[in-house]
Amino acid sequence: MLTVAEPLSPYHRLARTPAHRWWRTVLGTLFIVVGTTVLALGGYAVVTSAAVVAGRPDGPDGLPTFGALADLAVSCLMIAALLPAILLAARLIQERPAGTLSSVTGRLRLDWLLTCLAVAGVAIALFIGTIMVVDSVTGADTDLTGELAGWGPFLGSALVLLLVVPPQVAAEEYLTRGWLLQAVGAWCRRPWLPITVQAVVFAALHGWGTPWGFADLVLFGLVAGWLTVRTGGLEAAIALHLANNLLAFLVSAAFGEFGVDETAADMPWRYVVIDVPVLLGYAAVIAWLARRRNVRHTTPVPPVPAALPATFGRLPHAAGTAAQR
Known part of the structure; x- marks a missing residue:
């Protein structure tokens, strides 16, 4: 029998159900x-x-390979x-x-997801555009300085990316901002420890590169985790992650550059x-929109059934007539 958290529970406490036991989280992991x-x-x-x-x-x-794009697709699907x-x-x-795992409403709120995705698209486009301008002005050596791949190769690559990147992003979010945040949150009334733990794990899963890169991944995880608790679901985090990965890969596809190293x-x-x-800035805008739209961030209270009117003696004439039909 499936059980749920008590009414008005925040997102990070959704694993704290009547069936919760410490060994269930360990076994599930x-x-x-x-x-x-x-x-x-x-x-x-x-x-x-x-x-x-x-x-x-x-x-x-x-090992034999179908090419860089295929390797990237396989890598994404392995994560998915x-x-x-x-x-x-x-x-x-x-x-x-x-x-x-999706939200306090028990489902992924697609309308809210699309709203967040629009904001995230603008934010990440600004980020990538600024990077390209800075690299161009400073003369930094990047993979995005060669010739464009052309419309044919780009559209083929874009189609593959649209198929494999969303499930890859969703899987990472359901693991870190979903499973892990709620696993730690089942033991913590306040959300900051679960948010911090999942952010550090999220950064570590991407490898140990530069200290700057690791710090940026931790910040990304903190922002995504805070928004998940603040908005009661994974939509804002998925949108930011998806916009980041998809736009970055599409820019790489435009120049015919793919790599998973x-x-x-x-x-x-x-x-x-x-x-x-x-x-x-993304966090501030999403928090403002969530407050303006009254996006639910705790589980709902079950409706109280209306009391039935007392009936004495025989049924009213209208009810009796309806019953005879």
């Missing part, structure tokens, strides 16, 4: 790790085997394998609705200086 590993390695083996059969050349890792494992862990092991953890200091005000 192990299930996520094992399940994702099996799915990801299985998918990778299928793609690699297909490349061998097709006689494809070896890639940087010494987290998503079904996380949802199943919540439902089968924690015995709560999987939708409580570098992550945001390798970000230089000049990019971090640009990113900090963008992240804080």
